[in-house]
Amino acid sequence: MNEMEEARQLLEEWKKDAYIFGLDVLEKAGEAAKSFGDHTLIVGSSSQWAQKHLEKIMNSLEAEGVSYNVVRGARPNCPREDLYRIALQISNHRPDSVIAFGGGSTIDGVKAAIVLATYKPSEVSEALRVEWDVAGTIDPYFGTGMVTKVKEATGRELIPMIAIQTAASSAAHLTKYSNITDPLVGQKKLIVDDAITPPKAIFDYRVTVGAPKSLTLDGALDGIAHLWEVFMGATGKDYYEKSKHITSLGFRLIIKNLKSALEDDVDARVALGLGTDLGGYSIMIGGTNGPHLGSFSLVDVLSHGRACAILLPYYTVFFSPSIQDQLIVAGKILQEAGFIARDLDLQNLPARELGETVAKGMIAFNKSLGFPTTLREAGATEDHLERMLNAAKDPQLKMKLLNMPVPLDPEAGDIEKYMKGVLKAAFNGDFSQIKTK
Numbered sequence: 001m002n003e004m005e006e007a008r009q010l011l012e013e014w015k016k017d018a019y020i021f022g023l024d025v026l027e028k029a030g031e032a033a034k035s036f037g038d039h040t041l042i043v044g045s046s047s048q049w050a051q052k053h054l055e056k057i058m059n060s061l062e063a064e065g066v067s068y069n070v071v072r073g074a075r076p077n078c079p080r081e082d083l084y085r086i087a088l089q090i091s092n093h094r095p096d097s098v099i100a101f102g103g104g105s106t107i108d109g110v111k112a113a114i115v116l117a118t119y120k121p122s123e124v125s126e127a128l129r130v131e132w133d134v135a136g137t138i139d140p141y142f143g144t145g146m147v148t149k150v151k152e153a154t155g156r157e158l159i160p161m162i163a164i165q166t167a168a169s170s171a172a173h174l175t176k177y178s179n180i181t182d183p184l185v186g187q188k189k190l191i192v193d194d195a196i197t198p199p200k201a202i203f204d205y206r207v208t209v210g211a212p213k214s215l216t217l218d219g220a221l222d223g224i225a226h227l228w229e230v231f232m233g234a235t236g237k238d239y240y241e242k243s244k245h246i247t248s249l250g251f252r253l254i255i256k257n258l259k260s261a262l263e264d265d266v267d268a269r270v271a272l273g274l275g276t277d278l279g280g281y282s283i284m285i286g287g288t289n290g291p292h293l294g295s296f297s298l299v300d301v302l303s304h305g306r307a308c309a310i311l312l313p314y315y316t317v318f319f320s321p322s323i324q325d326q327l328i329v330a331g332k333i334l335q336e337a338g339f340i341a342r343d344l345d346l347q348n349l350p351a352r353e354l355g356e357t358v359a360k361g362m363i364a365f366n367k368s369l370g371f372p373t374t375l376r377e378a379g380a381t382e383d384h385l386e387r388m389l390n391a392a393k394d395p396q397l398k399m400k401l402l403n404m405p406v407p408l409d410p411e412a413g414d415i416e417k418y419m420k421g422v423l424k425a426a427f428n429g430d431f432s433q434i435k436t437k
Contacts, residue, residue, distance in 0.1 A: 003253055004267075007274040010246065014281055019174065021203045021277070023270065026053060029099065029164060030060030032200045033068075036160040037096020042070045043086055043110050045102035050166050053207045054101060057164065069093055073106030077181040077188060077299050083138060087113035090159065097160040100198075103215070104170030104179070104222075104304075107163045111178040111196040112138055114159045119150050127153035138180055138191075142396040147193040163198035166207050168261075168273040169219025169305065171226065171280020173201040181299050186387065188296035189396060192287075205273040209264045217369055218305030219276060220258050225308035226279030227251060228330065230286035232316070232323050233403045239285045244329060246285075250278035251333045255365065287403035290315040294423065296397070297387040301379045309366050310375055313359035314426040317434050318418070320355025322405040327358045334361035339368070356431055374429040385423050389415055406437045 001009070011019065020028045033040045040061065044054050054070075061068050071089045074082040086109050090098060100110035121136035127150045130140045141147055151158065163173035172178075178191040208216070231247040234240045253275030260268035295307035302310070320327065331346045331354070340346075340361040349357060363373045372378040375385075391397060393410045401408045408414035418437055425433040 003249060004271055004274055007249055007253060007278055010249070010281065011274070011277055015174065015201070018199060019201045019203075021205070021273070023206050023266070024204060025202060026056040026164070026204045026207070027060045029057045029162065029202060030062070030064035030066055032162050032202065033061055033066045033097050033099060034064040035200075036162075038065065039067045039095050040097045040099050040162075041090060041093045041095040042068055042099045042101060043073050043089070043106060043113075044070055045073050045106060045166055047166075049210050049212070050102070050207065053166070053204070057099065057101060068099075069095075073100070073102040074109035076105050077304065078105045078109040078112075078179065079181050079183045080138065083109050083112050083180055084116070086110060087116035090114060090117040095159065097162060099162045099164060101164045101166065103165070103167035103219075104172040107165065107172040107198075108170075108178040108180065110161060110163075111172075111198070112141070112180055112191060114161055115141060115147050115196065118156065118158050119154060123154050124150055141191050141193075142189045144192040144399055147191065147195040151195050158195060160200070161198045162200040162202065165201070165203040167211065167215055167219050168205070168208050168269070168276040169215070169222050171223070171277055171283070173198055173203060174277065174280035175284055177283065179296075183300075186297065186300040187391060188299050190296070192399060203273060203277065205270045206266065208261075208269050208273060209266060213262055214303070216262055216272070217258075217371070218303045220254050220261075220272060220305070221309035221366075221371070222305035223250065223254055223276030223279035225291055225305070225312055226276075226283045226288060228312060228316075229288040229291060229403070230282040231326050231329075232319050233289055233405045234286055235322060235326070235405055237286065243282065243286060244326075246278050246282050248329055248333065250275045250282070251330065252336075253278070255333065255337050258369070287399060289400050289403040289405075290318075290419070290422070293392060293397060293400035294388045294426075297391045298375075298380060298384060301384065306371060306378065309371055310373065310378060311426050313362040314422050314431070314434060316359045316362065317352070317355045317425070317431050318422045318436060319405045321351045321436050324351060324354065327354050331358045331361065334358065334365065337365070339364040352436065359431070375423075375427040380427065382427070385420075385427060388423055389420060392419055
């Protein structure tokens with residue numbers, strides 16, 4: 001079994017009939033929508049390169065006798081106003097299902113918009129014990145499990161969602177996460193809840209052919225971050241071996257095929273899609289941590305994938321005393337790809353040196369893609385560092401601190417004592433500023 005066949009098998013075992021993926025599968029959209037009723041609302045990508053594929057979806061709906069309306073999806077990082085606009089459209093149309101056709105931002109926006117369109121402010125106020133002035137907003141849902149609390153209190157299911165992915169990236173079509181941004185303060189927040197995992201998902205990897213180069217690169221790096229952050233935090237967990245398997249396979253698929261995918265080699269596009277889908281599998285068995293947390297505060301200067309790519313090597317060094325096995329796994333893959341010297345004996349390196357070696361390999365990979373390798377180079381300022389430090393103390397983002405292989409406690413002063421040094425190192429590229437715990 002080759003790597004692509006192995007990835008397909010893993011995804012099929014995980015998602016079973018809930019996920020349709022491969023080449024030329026968009027015509028299955030009508031059948032998926034029909035299983036929920038006769039009328040759907042398409043929240044669609046406005047990208048020019050995606051329009052011909054939207055027509056295929058509409059044709060498949062018509063063939064199944066499903067009526068539909070089409071509204072515009074979300075902009076990058078799903079600003080709040082896009083979320084509220086989509087929620088209003090869902091409330092107005094009252095569809096049997098909602099099709100989200102787009103990248104992670106549109107899919108995340110639809111996940112959250114369905115929640116707002118399903119539950120009344122009075123129900124939210126009672127179930128979550130929040131004041132009326134916020135009960136009709138998205139704010140009470142940020143954090144973990146809040147949607148489920150309202151769902152159980154009301155006994156009412158969410159409007160069914162069919163997530164049709166257009167980008168090998170966040171794997172939002174497969175996961176329980178929804179990222180929403182407040183543009184006024186430049187901060188992204190996160191809903192984590194099994195209740196918002198789409199009951200049906202479709203990804204036709206051919207849709208990614210012709211996608212913008214920047215989108216392809218950002219998505220690949222987001223997939224790598226999903227795999228690596230979860231694997232770093234898996235030490236001592238019952239899912240360690242599964243995470244190791246998924247990460248090893250996903251890393252190879254992404255790193256080996258990314259450059260050919262940029263040339264629109266179809267097999268490479270499929271491999272990239274499978275690799276980032278495995279990233280989605282990864283974040284459903286574990287959770288992301290430091291790099292993702294930091295990226296939420298960089299939305300005004302960096303795409304999500306690039307922010308994670310810059311931060312990842314520096315957190316790798318910080319975590320190095322606790323992730324020796326993980327570092328060997330990643331280091332060997334980076335050696336195979338030529339980003340770490342092949343004659344270097346990784347097994348005998350001290351913990352910190354091994355961490356820095358793997359981190360340098362990650363930085364070499366980023367450089368090969370033309371990515372910036374420090375926050376300063378990417379246009380971030382020291383004000384962004386303060387924003388990241390303050391966000392780390394937000395209770396609604398606490399899950400990211402707990403997912404770390406070296407957990408940090410804001411109340412014990414760990415943010416200033418340890419995270420500040422990691423972020424300074426990421427700002428100027430100096431590993432010596434990273435103090436290990």
